[in-house]
Amino acid sequence: MTERDEMLVATDSLRAVGDRVLLEPGIDAPHTRAVANAWRRYGFQVVGPDEQTGELPDVYCVVALGNEALGGGQGTPMRRDRVASVLESMAARGRGRAVLVTDTGPHVHGDADPDRAARRAADHTWWRHLSKRAATRDVLANTVRVGYAPFLGHRLAPEAEGELLRHLVTRRPVQPEELAAALRLLASHGFGNVAGETLPLDGGLDTGLVPMPSVRAPRPTTDPPPEGGRPDPFRLTGTTTLITGASSGIGASIARESARRGADVVLVARRRPELEKLADEIRELGRTAWVLPTDLSDPDRAGELVHEAWESTGGIDALAYAAGLVVFDGAGPNSANRNQLLALNTLSYAAACDALLGHWKQTGRPGTVAAISSLAAVSAPVANLASYGVSKAAAAQYTSHFATTAARHGVRANCVLPGFVRTPMTDVTNPAFLEATNRLVPTGRMSEPTEVAALVCYLLSPASAGLTGAQLRVDGGGHCLVGLPSLNVSDQTDEEGNRP
Structure with missing residues (x-):
C-alpha cells in the first residue's frame, strides 16, 4: 500500500x-x-x-x-x-x-x-x-x-x-x-x-444567477494544488455535523458514515432511546456524539435547536436535514395535513438554515448543507401525495435559493432526492406495490440508506467544493431514465421466472 x-x-x-x-x-x-x-x-x-x-x-x-x-x-x-x-x-x-x-x-x-x-x-x-x-x-x-x-x-x-x-x-x-x-x-x-x-x-x-454589474469575478487560480501531504477531500475530520431525523433510516446512516469519515455529530430526532443507542455506536468509532431530542414539527424550535447545538459543540460545520414525514392526503379537506408536512419537511429546515447562516456569517466559518427531499418533489408516482410532494418540492427549491444567497459567505447547499429506500416504512408497505415500483426502476431495486448517506457525505465534504444548488437523485434511474419499461412480453417472466 x-x-x-x-x-x-x-x-x-x-x-x-x-x-x-x-x-x-x-x-x-x-x-x-x-x-x-x-x-x-x-x-x-x-x-x-x-x-x-x-x-x-x-x-x-x-x-x-x-x-x-x-x-x-x-x-x-x-x-x-x-x-x-x-x-x-x-x-x-x-x-x-x-x-x-x-x-x-x-x-x-x-x-x-x-x-x-x-x-x-x-x-x-x-x-x-x-x-x-x-x-x-x-x-x-x-x-x-x-x-x-x-x-x-x-x-x-x-x-x-x-x-x-x-x-x-x-x-x-x-x-x-x-x-x-x-x-x-x-x-x-x-x-x-x-x-x-x-x-x-x-x-x-x-x-440561473443574475450577474450584477457591481460583482467582480475572481481570477482563476493557476497554481496547481500541492501534491505532497494533501488530505483526502472526502475526509470530514475536524468537523461537526448536525443531523436531523437521526434516530433511524437515512438519518442514522448519515450519522454512521459521517463518523467513519472523521466527523463529530449532533444527533436530533424525537426518540431519545434510539438516539442514545446510535450515539454509543458513534463513540465506539472514536468520535464525539451529542444527543438533542427535538420535535421539529414546530419551526420555531428548529432555530432554538441550532443555537443549543452551537453552544454545546462550539460550532457546527454542516447540516444534514433528514427529518421528514410522509402522510397521504384524504378525500376531504387537507389543509391540516399540508400544514403539518410543510412545517416539518420545509419550514423547520429553512429555519435551521437561517439560524446556521447567522452563526456562519458572524464567525466567518464556511458551512455546508445537504437536505433530503424526495422524488415526489419532481414527479407524481402515486395518488394522494400532493401535500407531501409540495413540501418536498419546496425544500428542494429552497435549497437552491439558499445556495445562491449564502455563497458569498462561503456556504454551499445541495439537495438529494431519493426514490424508494429500504427503511422501516417500506418494510410495512404492500409487497405488490413495491414490486410494481421496482419494475419501473432500471436497476430493479430500492436504494439502501447507506447509498443515500454516501452521496450526502460527499456533498458535505470538500470533495464537492464545485457543487452547489444541485438536486441529485438516488433512485436506480427511476426518474433520471424515466419512461416505459420494455413492453415486449417475451422479455417478461412470471413469479417462477418462466416466460408467458
Whole structure:
C-alpha cells in the first residue's frame, strides 16, 4: 500500500468497484490527458483504446467536450459504435461502471453554434438510452457535466471569462481535484444505485444567477494544488455535523458514515432511546456524539435547536436535514395535513438554515448543507401525495435559493432526492406495490440508506467544493431514465421466472 493509499478515507462506501479504467477516445489530446490524470489521482490505472487488451475495464470513461460557449475546441465526435460495443460487453459480463464527461447540458447559450450543440445533445440523449439498458444488467452509467474548466482546454478572452464567472454561484472555474473527486464517487461502491444521473460540476450554473454589474469575478487560480501531504477531500475530520431525523433510516446512516469519515455529530430526532443507542455506536468509532431530542414539527424550535447545538459543540460545520414525514392526503379537506408536512419537511429546515447562516456569517466559518427531499418533489408516482410532494418540492427549491444567497459567505447547499429506500416504512408497505415500483426502476431495486448517506457525505465534504444548488437523485434511474419499461412480453417472466 502506498503512502497516498494510507491517507485515503477507509470506508466501504468509497471502496472502488475496480481499478482499471478504459478512456475513450484515448489519452492523446490535452483534455483527455487531464481526465486520465484525474482518474490517476486516486490510483486508477488508465488505458486508451489502443492499449486495451482483451480484458474488459472496471470503469469505461467517455470524454465528449467541445462547448464553444465555454471556450471549448471542436472536440471529437462520439464513436457510438465503439461505445455501444464496450457497454454491451460490460453488460454481458454483468457488472461495471460507465462515466460520460461532457461540457454540454440543458442550457441554451447565446454563443453556441446550434448545429454543434444539437450534435452534442444528441450524443448525450443516445448515452442516456444506453444507460437505461445497461442499468438493467448491473452496469451503472452516469454523467459528469463540467462547467468552465481551463485545465480541460476551455479558453476564453479575459473579458469573456470574467463575464462567464459572474454567472456562477461559486464564481470560479472547475478545478482538477473536483473532477477527480467526482470520478472517484461514481466508481465507488457507495454510489451503487444511481443510474442516468448527471453530476453538475459547474459551480451552480443551473441556478440561473443574475450577474450584477457591481460583482467582480475572481481570477482563476493557476497554481496547481500541492501534491505532497494533501488530505483526502472526502475526509470530514475536524468537523461537526448536525443531523436531523437521526434516530433511524437515512438519518442514522448519515450519522454512521459521517463518523467513519472523521466527523463529530449532533444527533436530533424525537426518540431519545434510539438516539442514545446510535450515539454509543458513534463513540465506539472514536468520535464525539451529542444527543438533542427535538420535535421539529414546530419551526420555531428548529432555530432554538441550532443555537443549543452551537453552544454545546462550539460550532457546527454542516447540516444534514433528514427529518421528514410522509402522510397521504384524504378525500376531504387537507389543509391540516399540508400544514403539518410543510412545517416539518420545509419550514423547520429553512429555519435551521437561517439560524446556521447567522452563526456562519458572524464567525466567518464556511458551512455546508445537504437536505433530503424526495422524488415526489419532481414527479407524481402515486395518488394522494400532493401535500407531501409540495413540501418536498419546496425544500428542494429552497435549497437552491439558499445556495445562491449564502455563497458569498462561503456556504454551499445541495439537495438529494431519493426514490424508494429500504427503511422501516417500506418494510410495512404492500409487497405488490413495491414490486410494481421496482419494475419501473432500471436497476430493479430500492436504494439502501447507506447509498443515500454516501452521496450526502460527499456533498458535505470538500470533495464537492464545485457543487452547489444541485438536486441529485438516488433512485436506480427511476426518474433520471424515466419512461416505459420494455413492453415486449417475451422479455417478461412470471413469479417462477418462466416466460408467458
